Amino acid sequence: MANEHGQKWDRCLADSAVKIATGLGVGIVFSVLFFKRRTWPVAFGSGVGLGMGYSNCQQDFRSPYQLHGHRVKVSKSNTS
């Protein structure tokens, strides 16, 4: 269990790095292709990547505490 934390962080960082890089790449691509080499798609892309990575990281860290609720329908019975 002590290692889990470290493992999470590893995953998280790796994932985030991948995502940022991917986002950056996509941003660059889009900036080059569609947005006349503006800077903003790059930033946007990397931001998206960062955000995704961040969200995934958070989700990963949160996963032990996540509660999945179920709605239980109560059927009306005649016997009292």
Add this chain to the structure above:
Amino acid sequence: MLRVCLKGANSAARKCLCGNGVPLHPLQQCRSYTSGGSGSSAGKIVAASVLTMGGGVGGTILYANWDPKFRANVEKSIPYSDQVFGLALGPAAPPPVINKPRKVEPVQISSMSEVWKDSKQPKAKEVQRKAEQPDAEGPPAPAPQETLEEASAQVAQILSAIGEVPSVPAPGTHEAEAVPPPAALKGVPAAAAKCTECEHEPAVKERPEGEVAARLAEQDKAEQDLLTSLSSNLEDALGSTAKVTLQAIGAQEAALQAIAQHTRQLREAMEAEAPPDKKSTQWRVLEDALSERSRSVDEAGAAVLKAKAELDKLRGVIDGAKHLKIAAARPSILAAEENLHSMVVDLDSVVTRVQTAQSEAKIVSQYSELVNEAKAQFQKELNSITPEIQANWKGLTGKLTQDDLNSLIAHAHRRIDQLNRELAEQRVREQIHIDSALEQQKLEDKKALEVAISTALEHNREQMRLEQEKKVEETREVMEAEMRTQLRRQAAAHTDHLRDVLKVQEQELRSEAEEILNSSLMEKETEYRRLTQDQLDSFTLDMNAAYARLKGMEEAIDSHVIAEEEARKAHQLWLSVEALNYTLKTAALNDPTEPLEGAVQAIKESCAEDEFAQALATALPSESLSRGVYSEASLRARFYTIRQLARRVALIDETRNSLYQYFLSYLQAMLLFEKAQEAPPAKLSAEDLDTFKLLSYAAYSLEHGDLELAAKLVNQLKGESRRVAQDWLKEARLTLETKQVVSLLSAYANAVGLGTTMAP
């Protein structure tokens, strides 16, 4: 994250602005613009913010007024809000109170009055019962007492019935009335004093028969004594009186005789003309007789006085005897009275005789005195005429001369004439004198007659009285005889009754005695049986004791054998437990121990019959059996890494688990410094449940070898820190469990060993 975004946004905004080629001062302008423009917009903003805030506060207050739970929540979360609420709304309403106790009181009061009413009824009934009780006990008591008690009970009832109406004083009167009826049996005057209707009768009790008989006997004896004393008194008095009376009568007779003699002699002396010498002797004799007479008269007088005194005394005694009113003494009294009467009569007759004699003698003496006087006169005359002639003139015949004779004769003639004249005078006077004397005599006769009549009347009356008394005595005797017969009849009846009663009593007493005899016999028999039984029991007891001891000895020997067996087993167990302990110590620094399975198997084999050891052996956690447990040292080492990690994630729990929180947690761990080791307090308070503090406590206890306490403290961690420490906690638990079981087993083995090595 937001800050990052904000930073990003700001930088983007700046870039935008810079990218647009607007110089920095427009920023200032913008700033100034915004600040200038904000003159009105700032006011608007301020007003809007104030409105919003006021609206928020007002809404909160209104809602808190409507919902007390909300109010409580707000008071809890926001400090000083309870004061604000207190100012605005007033204090919160207290929780509702149960109303039941209040309703109980009026019911109690009514029941009290009912209870009191009920108490009056039984009291009245009690009075009645008590009144009836003396009635039930009454029948043997005599009649007047019964009626008295009934009357008093009725009166008590009436009074109590009256007394029920006023509520408060009733118990007092009840009690007062309840007391007299039982007291009526004893204190009759008390009840009589209370009730006005009752009459005050003295209690008439029947005296017991024996007392009556004793009293009668006493009375009889007293009577007898009195009677005897009385009769003796009477006899004595009678005797003495008779003697004295006889004496008196004798004296009187003697006096009578003396008087008669004297009178005769005097008459003789008067009439007889004797010569002078005989005359003198005669006179002398006369004198003697006179003296004799006087003496005898005196004697008689004294004797009469004495007799009279004695008679008076006798009369007094008889009167005293009469006063005593003893029936049996009557005849003797009567006889005494008769004697007295006769004596009195005799005495009186004798006294009268003496008196007549004395009067006769007086006449004669008077006559003699007269004669002597005449003689003396004559003598004197003679002497005057013839002085030389002496007294005794009769002897002078030859000595007288003529002249003397003539003068004498003349004197004699003159004397004769004188005497004749005197005689004639005397004759005349005689008649008168005789008349007067007759008168006197008549008077005296009458007096004497009266006296005689009175005495005769007295005597007669006395006689009549004596006869009456005699008759009374006779009738009394007859009555006495009749009464005696009646009494005899009653006595006979009484004796019959007594005989019957005695017979019955005899029967009863006999049956009682028989019963007592039987019961004592039974007692003695049971006593005897009990003693024999006791003896038997004690003998049996001794036999049993001896047998038990024999058995005990046999058992002791058997148990010795068993004990030896036990000792061997215990030794085996102990050895196997030691083996287990040894395996525990084989833990390397970071590796667990050898699996304990082999040693446990050995233990199970060594103590196949011992349930406790079996149970303990199976209680070992399976992990320890298969994998082995970590040593304390390794756990201690591992703890520090865990601690670091736990510190880092101290702020993370179910609610706070975003990455931003993680960042904050890391920051906290970097910035917060706590003691590396702190001694844990005896009791953990709420503020001690902080992660850092717990970790420092656990570190301290670990350093001091208390793995258990460290595990407990680590168990108190919350949230993510708990999750990261879970591993370590599990391992610590395993180790602790195993150690506990092993220590139990070794203790048990030691105990068993001790138990078997102890001498029986």
